[in-house]
Amino acid sequence: MERSNTVGRNGQGLSPRADFLLADRTGYLLNKAAMLIAEDAERALETVGMRLRYFFVLTSLAGGPELSQQDLARLLNLDPTTVVALVDEMERNQHVERRRNPADRRRYTLVLTESGRTALSAAEQVVTDAEAAFFGPLTGAERAGMQDMLIRLLEGRWPSSVC
Amino acid sequence: MERSNTVGRNGQGLSPRADFLLADRTGYLLNKAAMLIAEDAERALETVGMRLRYFFVLTSLAGGPELSQQDLARLLNLDPTTVVALVDEMERNQHVERRRNPADRRRYTLVLTESGRTALSAAEQVVTDAEAAFFGPLTGAERAGMQDMLIRLLEGRWPSSVC
């Protein structure tokens, strides 16, 4: 049921106009949009039995250089202890192997398995579809422009090794 | 069916490029950017002793129509029980008053106090500065374009009453 607002936002006589509205805050809009696309992607991934963070890890391992658990933690802004649990799960699913790095035997090198690649492919499809739906209101050029702007905003705040 | 993939990206000669890198995912970039600006804003607000969500609530109350706690929950994607705790805190700080809505005595109308407005003003300054720094890499036109695109992406997924 909708509320009947007796007083309009822009102050029809009474209500004082605020200096900043929520919708004026680029940062707020960014957060709201991020939340919605994350929800959409999470919902899409449910159909293939995967969580979003799991998908991010698979993508990171598939696309980049060799990564250790610490690398993953830094890259995805996860706590190292969270990565342990995640990789445990991925290893149980045989999507990832831990291989000791001979150059530094403290580290594991995380290796995507064939099965992991297969799971990733299926996940990529549903996520790509979800993104296409979400960014549907934008033209291709606009979306490319947003992509470019976001990358520039992230410049220097991204762990060196990837991207 | 097993791990016959010595094809991993460790092979210097034959590293297969992934179909999608993390940086190709507009959704991922959106999330990363949102996380960073939220962190920046949170850090900026520390200097005035305020949390980001608190700031969002103050902004919502200052700028919009009368809001109940349920309205706030829907607007800011918060759980109604979380809003109770938040408003409790704001009432202790005398930034907000709960007034029974005579038209529907189940609801409170949340009213910003003068002291709340003062706190909001101080917070607006530091958040505006943090946003200016974060979006510094963009031209004014670009930032306006992003603002416009974000609003279009949120269209229809925003509670009707506000924005």
Add this chain to the structure above:
DNA sequence: TATTGTTATACTCTATAACTATA
């Protein structure tokens, strides 16, 4: 019967500290 605000509770997620093995 449905909704607002509330409390109590359970659950999930994340952060902290300590330990090991390597460097």
Add this chain to the structure above:
DNA sequence: TATAGTTATAGAGTATAACAATA
């Protein structure tokens, strides 16, 4: 001494269910 990974645990944050008052 410092770092990677691990474990156990504490803490924050969130969701769930039940309830009273009101519609």
